[in-house]
Amino acid sequence: MKTVTIRVEDDIFNKIEEHRGLKSKSEFYRKLIEDYLNKSEDNMNKTEDGLNKHEDSLNMHEDGLNNREINLNKSEYVHNILKENESLKGELTHKQELLKMANDWINDMRSEVGFLQFEYQKLSGRLALPEPKKWWEFWKK
Numbered sequence: 001m002k003t004v005t006i007r008v009e010d011d012i013f014n015k016i017e018e019h020r021g022l023k024s025k026s027e028f029y030r031k032l033i034e035d036y037l038n039k040s041e042d043n044m045n046k047t048e049d050g051l052n053k054h055e056d057s058l059n060m061h062e063d064g065l066n067n068r069e070i071n072l073n074k075s076e077y078v079h080n081i082l083k084e085n086e087s088l089k090g091e092l093t094h095k096q097e098l099l100k101m102a103n104d105w106i107n108d109m110r111s112e113v114g115f116l117q118f119e120y121q122k123l124s125g126r127l128a129l130p131e132p133k134k135w136w137e138f139w140k141k
Contacts, residue, residue, distance in 0.1 A: 008016070020028045 016028075023031075
């Protein structure tokens, strides 16, 4: 067997200790991890409808809620998800516009750099040439 060491906040540790009861720490943590891993595998195999039914039954048993309260909570949850979805769509649109503006700015800068490089080449080429002779200097030697 391998050993696992973790650090947790004090309040989380106290909650774990309350749930542990008289079981040994290693046995309790091992069972906790195994249950979590088994639950994750089971959840992957279930369909979305099966998960919703399972969660509804857990909510009814744990919280003692009736069907109307569950439906209200679901409608609030769906409403909040829809609002979050709309805000994320707006944020995505805004970021796409910013990206388009940045790309346009980059393209403008590239064209300006190209122009400036061309002008620099013309100027440096002129400076490297010897000064042109006057027309009468061709007759003298």
